[in-house]
Amino acid sequence: MGCGSPLGDLFYLADRLLYQPHDLLVQQNGREVVAHFEQGYRGSGAENLRARLYQMFGDGMISEEIFTALRDLAERGQLRSADLAVHLSRHRGQTLSSEELGARNALKGIRSRLALLAQSRVSAEMVMADLQAHLVDTDRRVAEKERAARENLVHDEGAARQSLDEKIEFVNSRERLASQAQTLGADLSRLDDLRAQLEAKATELEAVLARGRLSEEVQK
Numbered sequence: 001m002g003c004g005s006p007l008g009d010l011f012y013l014a015d016r017l018l019y020q021p022h023d024l025l026v027q028q029n030g031r032e033v034v035a036h037f038e039q040g041y042r043g044s045g046a047e048n049l050r051a052r053l054y055q056m057f058g059d060g061m062i063s064e065e066i067f068t069a070l071r072d073l074a075e076r077g078q079l080r081s082a083d084l085a086v087h088l089s090r091h092r093g094q095t096l097s098s099e100e101l102g103a104r105n106a107l108k109g110i111r112s113r114l115a116l117l118a119q120s121r122v123s124a125e126m127v128m129a130d131l132q133a134h135l136v137d138t139d140r141r142v143a144e145k146e147r148a149a150r151e152n153l154v155h156d157e158g159a160a161r162q163s164l165d166e167k168i169e170f171v172n173s174r175e176r177l178a179s180q181a182q183t184l185g186a187d188l189s190r191l192d193d194l195r196a197q198l199e200a201k202a203t204e205l206e207a208v209l210a211r212g213r214l215s216e217e218v219q220k
Contacts, residue, residue: 007106007201014113014194015071017187018120050074052084057109060102061091064109103208110202117195122154124188131181138174142167 053074057067066087073079091101144168152160 005055005058007110008054008081010194010197010201011058011113012054014117014198015192017194018113046074046079049081049084051077055077056084056091058106060085060104060106060109062113063105067109073155081163095171099208100212103205103212107202107205110198114195114198114202117191117198121188121191121195124184128181128184128188131177131184134172135177135181138177140219141198142174143172145170163180172175191206 016127050071053067053070056062062070070079070083070087145163149160149163149167153162
């Protein structure tokens, strides 16, 4: 992205998937979400501040705790430029190297997101299993209604028509269930992609911290 940070983008996408899942149902691979995030730098003041907040978090300038508090302010429309400026100033005044401090904060944020994504995936898998069970049951009921309609066709036309009407209702129900299952499957795939990207970034940050520790040992 042109204006944000790569890790800030991933945090933003993860949060949208975790906290606003319905906004992702009509999007492809999160591209529209990324576009919305980029527009924050050119949009309203509130969007601009939110985008800057995620950039600071992705760059490791603020901790997970501070980010969460500021994000809550942003959700209520109470985040101010001064709030970000204060923490930016504090970050610049840290005694640790900016690279090491940023890596520590960002790595903590990644681990937090990975834990939440793992919990979200378990919950989604339970819902998916329930959907699949309902699909199997609905298929069975559709077959039963069709068989009943055929058996009653000769002797009881009214009963046959009722069975066909009930079959149609189950068919419509199955279509809705199948649509939900497809959408949930796409969200699970998107979640797995985000998890893989976050895990890769975590490995990079761990390497940064490892180099820092080695450098300290060499200088002793």
